[in-house]
Amino acid sequence: MMKKIQLKHNYTLPDFSVGWYVLATLDEIKVRQILSRTFAGEDLVVFKTESGRIVAMDAYCKHMGSHLGHGGKIEGETIVCPFHGFCFDPKGKCVKTGYGSKPSPRTNMNTWPLKITGGKKNQDSNCYCEQLISTFY
Ligand code: FES
Numbered sequence: 001m002m003k004k005i006q007l008k009h010n011y012t013l014p015d016f017s018v019g020w021y022v023l024a025t026l027d028e029i030k031v032r033q034i035l036s037r038t039f040a041g042e043d044l045v046v047f048k049t050e051s052g053r054i055v056a057m058d059a060y061c062k063h064m065g066s067h068l069g070h071g072g073k074i075e076g077e078t079i080v081c082p083f084h085g086f087c088f089d090p091k092g093k094c095v096k097t098g099y100g101s102k103p104s105p106r107t108n109m110n111t112w113p114l115k116i117t118g119g120k121k122n123q124d125s126n127c128y129c130e131q132l133i134s135t136f137y
Contacts, residue, residue, distance in 0.1 A: 016040050016137050023056060026116060026131035034079065036069030040137050044112065045069045049077045055090045056112035056135050062094070063107050112136070 023037050023046050034047040036059060043059035045068045059067050061081045066072075071082030078087040078095060085098025092109035112135040119131035 018137065020115065020117075020134040020136050022132045022134050023114075024133045026119070026133060029054065029133070032074040034069050034072055034074065036067070039135065043067070043069075044135075045072070045079070046133065047072075047074055047079055049074055049090060051077060053077065053090050054114060054116070054133060055079070056114055056133075057088065057092055058110045061086060061107075062109055063097075 021039060023039060023044070024035055029035055029046060029048050031048050031050060031052060034045050037044045037046055037056075044056050045059045046054065046056045048054050057068070057079065059069055061068060061083065063081065063084060063086050066081050066083035068079055068081055073080050073082070075087065078089055080087050081098075085096075086094055086103070086107060087096040088109050089095050090111070092111040094103035094105075094107040094109070097103050097107075115134055115136075117132050117134065118129040120129055
């Protein structure tokens with residue numbers, strides 16, 4: 001949730017400028033790996049599914065609040081919560097519960113937009129720019 005800064009004359013600014021922010025370098029994340037990140041006051045996980053898809057998602061499970069980056073695992077295209085085994089697809093949809101019951105839309109997770117940039121040689125400095133995974137805020 002974006003916080004606002006109240007200024008004089010009823011004018012508000014967001015806490016963070018609107019734009020793309022780096023969460024990780026592409027080299028940091030391997031298939032089935034989960035990274036924990038704090039960004040703009042929010043705890044996120046960034047993970048790579050078995051097909052290589054990269055996802056950024058809120059870190060705290062909507063079921064009972066377990067942190068997906070502490071004991072969570074990747075199974076196929078889903079991230080599995082370590083507490084009760086709920087599974088979330090790359091869009092944050094809860095596709096399976098650990099109880100075998102029908103998932104509720106209330107347990108769907110928030111995901112963050114991602115883009116990957118860089119990976120090109122800079123002609124001026126003659127150095128290689130790493131590929132960066134960024135999200136929009
Ligand atoms: S807290 Fe995540 S499945 Fe229960």
